[in-house]
Amino acid sequence: MTGQDSVAVRGSGEPVELPAAPRYGSRSVGEVMTSAAAALGVPGFENALSLPAAQRFVVVLVDGLGSRLLSQVRGYAPTLRSAQSLGELDAAFPSTTSVSLSCLGTGRTPGRHGMLGYDVLDPDTDRVVNMLGNWPASLDPLAWQPGATVLERTAQHVDTVTVSSPRFESSALTRAVLRGGRFVGAQGVHARTARALEQLKEGRRGLVYFYWDDLDKTGHKQGWRSDAWLHALEELDSALKRLVTRLPANTRVVLTADHGMVDVALEGRIDVSAVPELMRGVRNTAGEPRAVQLHLEPGVSPEDVVGRWREHFGDAVWLATRDELVGSGHFGPDPEPAMLARAGDVWVLGREDIALYDVARQGTRPLAMVGQHGSLTEQERAVPALLW
CATH class of the missing domain: 3.30.1360.180 (Gyrase A; domain 2)
Known part of the structure; x- marks a missing residue:
């Protein structure tokens, strides 16, 4: 209109x-990766979510899977329904991918990592930059967000892997807030799940970050109340079943999201x-x-x-x-x-x-x-x- x-x-x-600010430091998306690292025994991190100790952790980030949405369609997701709930967390502010992923990936708040939205003003050039793509060549992601990431710090102690779509390997957002460890790219839901399982080796401590963006893309295009969104949720649930039923011993999977959605x-x-x-x-x-x-x-x-x-x-x-x-x-x-x-x-x-x-x-x-x-x-x- x-x-x-x-x-x-x-x-x-x-x-x-x-409404009140997100519960940074205790019950926000920014505590998920740091808590998993702490539960693996990596020094320098706090286990704010009280995750159980394990030799291997898979951190699954499902883009767009708000808990209030999930509560209304739980019947379509038996694997998600069977998981142990650790309670609701808060997305970062604003509740958008670039901000919450930056909190997850750095363990810092928006006011400390500076990824403050989908489009963000670069005050040095008075230019609006899309944080998810098309960064100008003159804007260095490592200068924009220079602090060490959780993956960089974790990779110094345990095997650290990102499993995601190949197109994200060299993206500006990845280089800014999710750099560190190895990157394993795979197309398609089942291929990504298989590649994630391949990284989990008995006798080796490790952290796998597994990013899932299919649900969010469908929600933006057709809405989260659409049949297409429910189908994407069922695909996610099926892939998660393949993952959690084939884990090696002493391996945990923790899943969260970056935001919910309204139509x-x-x-x-x-x-x-x-x-x-x-x-x-x-x-x-x-x-x-x-x-x-x-x-x-x-x-x-x-x-x-x-x-x-x-x-x-x-x-x-x-x-x-x-x-x-x-x-x-x-x-x-x-x-x-x-x-x-x-x-x-x-x-x-x-x-x-x-x-x-x-x-x-x-x-x-x-x-x-x-x-x-x-x-x-x-x-x-x-x-x-x-x-x-």
């Missing part, structure tokens, strides 16, 4: 309280660039459709922008300035100023099932996406932690 009339004011325009109907997909009053004073937009970041022109008051967006959208969104998000802990404790410089001055977060686009910057193609995430609803932020 485009134009001023695409969404009416939904409420009084009064502020709506922002947004066509009438809820809104072009904010077609509303001049909203874009007044906005220099750049970044983020994602349910977690839009507004970078303002010098001298423009963030509070004034918040007021105008609140008047337009009412309680259909949560609105917060960067300083408010820092104060509430959404980027984690003690964020680094250099990393915060990448964050928008104002954040617009979907509370109802809407998605906001800057079509002038992004074009119309993203408007076709059904499944969305990035915001702070339980549907998007709650992810599972399962153990076999």
Whole structure:
């Protein structure tokens, strides 16, 4: 949808309280890989999730498998249903792949690793960069995120392997936050599962990171309530059964996700660039459709922008300035100023099932996406932690 009339004011325009920050350090996706490393006996890590000791761990990250989604379709996933639940975890903020994978891969919070969304402003060049692809050649992933990764640290002590699609081996995101150890690429669900099993050798301590992106791709294209999404879930469950029933002794599998998802109907997909009053004073937009970041022109008051967006959208969104998000802990404790410089001055977060686009910057193609995430609803932020 485009134009001023695409969404009416939904409420009084009064502020709506922002949900609490993710439980960084105790119950977030950032504690999964570090806890597995600690359970393997790798020094320097804390087992915040109290995982049992083992000789080998497989950490499975299923892109887009929110725990609230899974609870509604458990009948389609007997292997997932049979696992021991470690309770819900929180996705990172914003609840999107690049941010949560960076927390998983580095063990640090968003304010410390600086991967702050799908699209992120590079303040050195005033250029918006897609964190999942098409990084400019001048932007070095190791300079963008220079801290050692969990895989790098773990590889110094145990056999460390990533199993994923071959196209991710040299991606900028991998080099920034998931570098370290060996990379084993395989196409297709069963091939990847077979390759993961091949890495688990008796008598050898090891950590296997197993990334699964098929579910998320289907959800974005057709929605998580679609038959296609259920079919992708059944394929995932079948592959997991092959994995967990063929594990060598003293091997554990822990599964989590990077975010959940909400389906947004066509009438809820809104072009904010077609509303001049909203874009007044906005220099750049970044983020994602349910977690839009507004970078303002010098001298423009963030509070004034918040007021105008609140008047337009009412309680259909949560609105917060960067300083408010820092104060509430959404980027984690003690964020680094250099990393915060990448964050928008104002954040617009979907509370109802809407998605906001800057079509002038992004074009119309993203408007076709059904499944969305990035915001702070339980549907998007709650992810599972399962153990076999």
